Amino acid sequence: MNKTTTTELEHTWQQVMRLADSFNKCGKSDLPSRIPLSQLRVVGVIYERHPHGVMLKEIASELNLTPGAISQTVDILVREKLVERTTSPADRRAILLRPTAMGLELKEQHIAEINNMMSKITQNIPAEDFAVFSKVLDTLQAEITELQRTKQMMDQ
Numbered sequence: 001m002n003k004t005t006t007t008e009l010e011h012t013w014q015q016v017m018r019l020a021d022s023f024n025k026c027g028k029s030d031l032p033s034r035i036p037l038s039q040l041r042v043v044g045v046i047y048e049r050h051p052h053g054v055m056l057k058e059i060a061s062e063l064n065l066t067p068g069a070i071s072q073t074v075d076i077l078v079r080e081k082l083v084e085r086t087t088s089p090a091d092r093r094a095i096l097l098r099p100t101a102m103g104l105e106l107k108e109q110h111i112a113e114i115n116n117m118m119s120k121i122t123q124n125i126p127a128e129d130f131a132v133f134s135k136v137l138d139t140l141q142a143e144i145t146e147l148q149r150t151k152q153m154m155d156q
Contacts, residue, residue, distance in 0.1 A: 023117070026117065038073065039073050039076060039077060041063055042059055042063065042070060042073045042074065042077065043077060043082060043083070043099075043103070043107075045058075045059045045062055045063065046059070046077075046083055046097050046098065046099055047099050047103075047104075047107055050098060050099050050104070051098065052096075053086060053088070053096030053097055053098040054096065054097055054098075055088070055094060055095065055096060055097070056070050056071060056074060056095065056097065059074075059097070074097060077103075081100055081102050081103070082099065082100060082102065082103035082106065083097055083098065083099060083100060083103060084097070084098055084099075084100050085097060086098055
């Protein structure tokens with residue numbers, strides 16, 4: 001059983017939040033300032049499903065939001081020319097959301113900037129330490145995913 005104290009847990013999550021804030025502030029990309037986090041989450045789901053596209057209701061389900069909230073966000077992303085609506089080849093009544101060429105280019109630029117920044121801020125961390133850190137992050141994500149899955153099952 002984990003013997004981590006409440007104080008240690010609190011310190012750790014506060015550090016994670018500060019790290020995320022600091023990481024956002026030191027980047028060159030204007031993407032985070034142009035697109036709020038809620039919209040970035042929607043963009044992330046759409047880009048993960050590229051090139052097949054994703055239906056609005058699938059995004060809403062994955063992010064645990066209403067289709068109405070997602071629809072407003074998609075309208076903004078379409079206006080920004082980051083996402084496009086297309087007709088599903090399987091069902092002409094269904095609308096799929098896909099990234100635009102401009103959106104994909106912006107994503108690639110953003111990823112390159114993040115990778116460059118990560119290289120700089122981790123250059124003095126031994127590879128073994130970074131591997132442990134990465135594994136811990138993977139474990140935390142897996143535990144969160146399992147908690148979400150369990151909660152969804154209980155809510156049904």
